[in-house]
Amino acid sequence: MHAFTLTKEQRDQMVIAIQEYYIREKQEEIGNIEAGFLLDFFMEKIAPTFYNQGIRDAHQFVSEKVEDLFELEKMG
Structure with missing residues (x-):
């Protein structure tokens, strides 16, 4: 599987979210580098x-929809 990639904006937002979590939950400040390492x-x-679970969920959903299509087949 390929590594996940983020845009710079996405990465920056996630780093900020990690820093905000640490402040809110642990009353600790962590820097950009530490938060970036955690994100990595x-x-x-x-x-x-989570990605693989999403793939399994999508597969199940699509499979069910394909089965629904077969129910629309006309007999005769």
């Missing part, structure tokens, strides 16, 4: 699990 870790180790 999540993208490498955790994001593929």
